[in-house]
Amino acid sequence: MLHTLADMRRDYIRDGLSEANAPLEPFPLFQQWFADAVKTEMPPVEPNVMTLATVDAEGRPHARVLLLKGLDERGFTFFSNYDSAKGRELMDRPYAAMTFFWPSLERQVRIEGRVERVSAAESDAYFQVRPLGSRLGAWASPQSQVIKDRAELEDLLASIEQRFLDQAPHCPPHWGGYRLLAERIEFWQGRASRLHDRLNYRLQDGQWCRERLAP
Numbered sequence: 001m002l003h004t005l006a007d008m009r010r011d012y013i014r015d016g017l018s019e020a021n022a023p024l025e026p027f028p029l030f031q032q033w034f035a036d037a038v039k040t041e042m043p044p045v046e047p048n049v050m051t052l053a054t055v056d057a058e059g060r061p062h063a064r065v066l067l068l069k070g071l072d073e074r075g076f077t078f079f080s081n082y083d084s085a086k087g088r089e090l091m092d093r094p095y096a097a098m099t100f101f102w103p104s105l106e107r108q109v110r111i112e113g114r115v116e117r118v119s120a121a122e123s124d125a126y127f128q129v130r131p132l133g134s135r136l137g138a139w140a141s142p143q144s145q146v147i148k149d150r151a152e153l154e155d156l157l158a159s160i161e162q163r164f165l166d167q168a169p170h171c172p173p174h175w176g177g178y179r180l181l182a183e184r185i186e187f188w189q190g191r192a193s194r195l196h197d198r199l200n201y202r203l204q205d206g207q208w209c210r211e212r213l214a215p
């Protein structure tokens with residue numbers, strides 16, 4: 001098995017990334033790469049899938065896959081249960097890292113920065129466009145808590161369905177959005193022989209500094 005893993009590799013030859021075709025600030029480049037991913041990636045890959053890493057109060061890292069649900073000049077937005085493990089971690093240490101990987105394009109983007117909650121109005125606006133099942137699930141699931149079995153979760157859902165039988169579920173107080181305020185964004189373009197292109201943007205005194213990193 002270890003021998004098989006050692007032999008698993010692919011060479012990246014699709015594209016390159018140079019300073020000549022990269023803007024001085026990172027957001028236009030991310031938007032272009034994301035648009036490319038939307039056009040290029042095929043199911044089951046979802047272009048807005050990303051890995052979110054947080055750190056708990058003891059300094060231990062935790063990572064999980066989430067969906068990006070908003071992007072503007074303020075930052076990168078995702079939604080979750082505030083009482084979940086990630087919610088507690090962000091309460092203690094409000095910093096996180098995101099990683100996007102688009103295999104068809106041989107591209108990766110890493111984003112790091114401080115995290116804040118979005119406004120209640122923003123959370124409610126997004127909550128209302130979610131499918132009904134997802135809205136009911138946000139009420140029913142005590143996310144990250146230990147439960148006895150699947151039946152307990154289904155009983156919780158049944159209770160919530162009865163509660164909202166004659167009304168649309170509103171946004172729970174324990175659920176909402178987070179925005180990662182980027183302080184560092186690295187764009188990685190795979191190249192042959194592992195000599196990849198890496199352009200790193202750092203926020204320094206309110207201005208973005210662009211630099212090339214060795215692969």
